[in-house]
Amino acid sequence: MDLQGKKVTLHDMSLRDGMHARRHQISIDEMVSVASGLDEAGMPLIEVTHGDGLGGASVNYGFPAHSDEEYLAAVVPKMKQAKISVLHVPGIGTLDHIRMADDHGASTIRIATHCTEADISEQHICMGRDLSMDTVGFLMMAHMVDEQQFLTQALLMESYGANCIYCTDSAGYMLPDEVTQKISTLRAGLQAETEIGFHGHHNLAMGVANSLAAIEAGANRIDGSVAGLGAGAGNTPLEVLCAVLHRMGAEDGVDLYKVMDVAEDLVVPMMDQPIRVDRDSLTLGYAGVYSSFLLFAKRAGEKYGISARDLLVELGRRGTVGGQEDMIEDLALTMSTEKS
Amino acid sequence: MAEKLKALIIGPGNIGTDLLMKAQRSDWIEPVWMVGVEQSEGIQRAQGMGVKTSITGVDGVLEHIAADDIRIAFDATSAYAHAEHARKLNALGVIMVDLTPAAIGPFCVPPVNLAEHSASLTMNVNMVTCGGQATIPMVHAVSRVQSVAYGEIVATVGSKSVGPGTRKNIDEFTRTTSTAVAEIGGAKEGKAIIIINPAEPPLIMRDTVHCLVDEEPDRDAITQSVHEMVAEVQKYVPGYRLVNGPVFDAKRVSTYLEVEGLGDFLPKYAGNLDIMTAAGLRTAEMLAEEVSNGRFALPDRA
Numbered sequence: 065m066d067l068q069g070k071k072v073t074l075h076d077m078s079l080r081d082g083m084h085a086r087r088h089q090i091s092i093d094e095m096v097s098v099a100s101g102l103d104e105a106g107m108p109l110i111e112v113t114h115g116d117g118l119g120g121a122s123v124n125y126g127f128p129a130h131s132d133e134e135y136l137a138a139v140v141p142k143m144k145q146a147k148i149s150v151l152h153v154p155g156i157g158t159l160d161h162i163r164m165a166d167d168h169g170a171s172t173i174r175i176a177t178h179c180t181e182a183d184i185s186e187q188h189i190c191m192g193r194d195l196s197m198d199t200v201g202f203l204m205m206a207h208m209v210d211e212q213q214f215l216t217q218a219l220l221m222e223s224y225g226a227n228c229i230y231c232t233d234s235a236g237y238m239l240p241d242e243v244t245q246k247i248s249t250l251r252a253g254l255q256a257e258t259e260i261g262f263h264g265h266h267n268l269a270m271g272v273a274n275s276l277a278a279i280e281a282g283a284n285r286i287d288g289s290v291a292g293l294g295a296g297a298g299n300t301p302l303e304v305l306c307a308v309l310h311r312m313g314a315e316d317g318v319d320l321y322k323v324m325d326v327a328e329d330l331v332v333p334m335m336d337q338p339i340r341v342d343r344d345s346l347t348l349g350y351a352g353v354y355s356s357f358l359l360f361a362k363r364a365g366e367k368y369g370i371s372a373r374d375l376l377v378e379l380g381r382r383g384t385v386g387g388q389e390d391m392i393e394d395l396a397l398t399m400s401t402e403k404s
Numbered sequence: 405m406a407e408k409l410k411a412l413i414i415g416p417g418n419i420g421t422d423l424l425m426k427a428q429r430s431d432w433i434e435p436v437w438m439v440g441v442e443q444s445e446g447i448q449r450a451q452g453m454g455v456k457t458s459i460t461g462v463d464g465v466l467e468h469i470a471a472d473d474i475r476i477a478f479d480a481t482s483a484y485a486h487a488e489h490a491r492k493l494n495a496l497g498v499i500m501v502d503l504t505p506a507a508i509g510p511f512c513v514p515p516v517n518l519a520e521h522s523a524s525l526t527m528n529v530n531m532v533t534c535g536g537q538a539t540i541p542m543v544h545a546v547s548r549v550q551s552v553a554y555g556e557i558v559a560t561v562g563s564k565s566v567g568p569g570t571r572k573n574i575d576e577f578t579r580t581t582s583t584a585v586a587e588i589g590g591a592k593e594g595k596a597i598i599i600i601n602p603a604e605p606p607l608i609m610r611d612t613v614h615c616l617v618d619e620e621p622d623r624d625a626i627t628q629s630v631h632e633m634v635a636e637v638q639k640y641v642p643g644y645r646l647v648n649g650p651v652f653d654a655k656r657v658s659t660y661l662e663v664e665g666l667g668d669f670l671p672k673y674a675g676n677l678d679i680m681t682a683a684g685l686r687t688a689e690m691l692a693e694e695v696s697n698g699r700f701a702l703p704d705r706a
Contacts, residue, residue: 122597123614123616123656124556124558155578155598155600156597158579178600180563180602183572186571186572187572187575188575208602382607383601383607385599385601385603388560390612390660393651397648397649398648
């Protein structure tokens with residue numbers, strides 16, 4: 065594989081996807097210190113939002129330690145070169161949240177929908193463009209459709225005004241060949257100036273390999289997370305990807321040693337539990353289940369005496385999509401009734 | 405049995421057609437007109453079902469309102485079109501049952517506050533959203549027992565049951581439902597989340613209702629209230645089911661529901677649409693009952 069000279073924009077997820085792994089309890093100090101470390105290391109983009117995006121504060125997904133507004137107000141003014149992005153899921157957040165994020169200096173808005181439901185993103189993508197934000201369409205659970213269907217949805221988001229489209233492997237289910245297929249189909253079908261991104265999860269330990277396949281096929285924005293802090297077995301570990309890209313001669317403009325230090329000195333110490341491929345996160349990747357279900361399934365499993373793996377497999381069988389965390393307790397109750 | 409109240413339906417799409425089928429079985433309402441803006445499959449269907457049709461919008465039926473004694477209009481179009489429809493028809497003394505998210509008139513969730521509306525001669529009632537119809541009765545079931553600091557609902561619907569209007573304006577859904585969870589459900593603060601799921605075969609609408617109560621929950625009273633409310637909703641939506649709960653976890657009270665439709669024109673999984681048409685019709689029927697027993701006087705018509 066030849067990635068020599070390829071330009072890659074890395075995008076850190078530890079303070080947004082990492083919120084899932086921290087049950088949305090990252091402190092303001094931790095946010096500022098990690099973001100500042102990454103800024104110093106030359107990371108161009110850093111996401112700061114509730115794990116489930118703007119307005120994610122809820123019983124269903126978890127109430128965060130602080131509001132999105134408080135996090136953004138603390139982090140944005142401290143950045144010397146890095147831009148701050150926010151995630152927004154139509155149906156959870158509203159246009160008011162996007163205005164708030166823009167007011168607080170977020171420069172990138174990522175509008176996320178399930179990979180078949182791009183047409184609910186029109187209002188939000190249009191608003192991102194109207195506010196002159198870097199506007200990204202983020203198609204989740206990309207493994208659930210074939211590449212032609214995926215392109216159709218990407219074209220809708222592009223037509224609303226998204227200047228970048230993401231292939232998002234929310235379940236960490238995809239293997240490199242599928243990434244190649246989906247990204248090449250996007251590259252061939254979207255306008256040349258539309259950027260393409262890839263967001264991986266490490267549930268099958270494919271985060272780095274999938275990201276390389278994506279870059280080779282035409283993606284230039286790659287999500288990862290320092291020390292992998294993210295939902296499930298975490299996101300593509302950014303310091304590892306960075307080292308690999310440097311060996312391959314790709315250009316990401318990031319200082320590898322500084323990123324390593326942020327991972328080791330700042331992020332690993334703030335983990336509630338090791339972020340690794342364990343029995344349950346592996347099940348997410350194997351069964352194609354949304355990564356942030358992990359901790360909910362572990363908790364519900366414990367409370368109702370069901371194995372988290374059985375719960376996750378059943379959630380996969382039922383075709384659940386991102387955001388359906390409420391299914392987990394419901395299903396655990398049903399399964400525990402059936403058992404007794 | 406008193407004379408039925410005569411009605412028109414605006415919008416011959418899926419919702420309007422389903423409503424027409426339900427209304428034709430009603431003991432209290434007689435659907436007379438179906439109003440569209442162009443020749444369409446929906447208009448042909450309505451003709452086949454024996455009602456008069458107009459393809460020139462509401463303007464095309466204004467001259468027939470008095471002659472046909474139309475008293476109720478169901479609006480199954482869009483929030484944007486509704487304001488104009490309401491203005492023209494209210495002026496002729498027609499009461500609007502609004503199935504769009506326009507929310508010009510007060511919210512109506514039949515088992516919770518329909519009685520208040522019929523008592524106050526409201527000329528326009530809004531049926532909130534499908535998610536609101538499915539969940540607000542449960543929020544109310546808790547809040548009528550003890551105070552609810554926060555109510556949150558998660559509505560998950562099959563992709564095929566979500567039309568282009570809702571998709572284009574999904575923010576109106578979340579905002580309107582959140583507002584109504586507080587105002588009508590009786591929570592001090594409300595939040596609504598909608599999830600669209602494309603699984604095949606399509607999933608039946610499911611809803612989760614979380615309430616955070618102020619004091620230690622009275623489990624027995626809440627459980628009884630929830631079961632009574634489910635029975636109330638089942639009177640007009642037989643496929644409304646409590647799947648799990650109420651679950652108590654400290655001050656959280658959660659109920660897990662499933663809403664299967666009757667399968668009139670809409671498929672059974674589209675309980676989200678069925679509960680709207682059924683609630684709209686229920687509202688009109690209640691009004692008709694009030695008129696018939698003299699508790700409600702229709703606007704004067706010379």
